[in-house]
Amino acid sequence: MDMKRVFVGIQALTFYSTKKLLFGKKAIITILVALFVAAVMGYAGSQSKAPLEDGTNLMDTLILFFFMPVMAMIFGSSLIRDEIDDKSITLVATAPLDRAFSYLGYYLPLGIATAISMVAISTVGWLAFFGQHGMGSDELGLYLEIVALVVIGSFVYSSLFLAISVLFNKPILFGLFYAFIWEGYIGSLPGAIQNASVKHYLRSLGSEWVKFGDISRWDQASSAWGSAALLIALTVFLLVLGAYLFREKELA
Numbered sequence: 001m002d003m004k005r006v007f008v009g010i011q012a013l014t015f016y017s018t019k020k021l022l023f024g025k026k027a028i029i030t031i032l033v034a035l036f037v038a039a040v041m042g043y044a045g046s047q048s049k050a051p052l053e054d055g056t057n058l059m060d061t062l063i064l065f066f067f068m069p070v071m072a073m074i075f076g077s078s079l080i081r082d083e084i085d086d087k088s089i090t091l092v093a094t095a096p097l098d099r100a101f102s103y104l105g106y107y108l109p110l111g112i113a114t115a116i117s118m119v120a121i122s123t124v125g126w127l128a129f130f131g132q133h134g135m136g137s138d139e140l141g142l143y144l145e146i147v148a149l150v151v152i153g154s155f156v157y158s159s160l161f162l163a164i165s166v167l168f169n170k171p172i173l174f175g176l177f178y179a180f181i182w183e184g185y186i187g188s189l190p191g192a193i194q195n196a197s198v199k200h201y202l203r204s205l206g207s208e209w210v211k212f213g214d215i216s217r218w219d220q221a222s223s224a225w226g227s228a229a230l231l232i233a234l235t236v237f238l239l240v241l242g243a244y245l246f247r248e249k250e251l252a
Contacts, residue, residue: 021113041058041059058129059126161175201222
């Protein structure tokens with residue numbers, strides 16, 4: 001196997017797909033979401049009497065709880081399907097690069113684009129809220145913790161929704177179900193059932209890092225090391241599964 005050719009192929013596909021995701025039509029969605037988050041958090045900030053508590057809870061609910069899986073779903077569920085529909089996937093299908101490596105060339109830009117989008121949204125929300133109250137070391141620490149969580153979440157959710165995009169012919173429908181029903185509702189129910197959601201393990205990590213808000217006092221959190229290990233294992237499993245399915249898939 002010519003590893004240099006593999007590396008060059010992945011690099012080229014990563015650059016092309018990252019540019020397409022960040023500067024294509026989905027960029028409009030990121031801007032609209034950022035404006036919505038800024039408006040909500042700006043208003044909430046103007047009413048808050050306990051900024052660190054209220055700001056943490058709002059970033060937890062609005063960004064980690066809701067927009068994190070939704071944005072990953074928007075970016076990832078239709079990435080490969082869109083290229084199949086507009087025939088640009090033909091270049092990948094006929095390239096000498098093994099499709100399993102081509103799949104990695106889709107995953108990396110998806111994770112990067114989702115992470116950049118979520119960091120931008122988180123930054124706008126944080127500035128809109130805490131810009132009205134002062135931004136000291138505690139506020140900066142909270143920002144860095146949230147950013148770390150959304151970056152981790154971006155790559156985990158990207159592996160999930162990219163696998164969904166090759167597993168189903170209409171991935172957006174399953175993506176909507178997972179993002180809104182499973183993560184949004186099932187993952188919020190009390191008891192062990194919420195352990196079956198990615199959000200549970202992301203928030204479990206956050207409960208170890210964040211010092212303010214309800215997340216810092218979350219008594220249903222799993223251990224930080226266990227959560228990290230599970231998220232890594234899930235990401236690797238989904239990448240292997242997705243790469244295998246993509247190699248075997250009829251790209252037409």
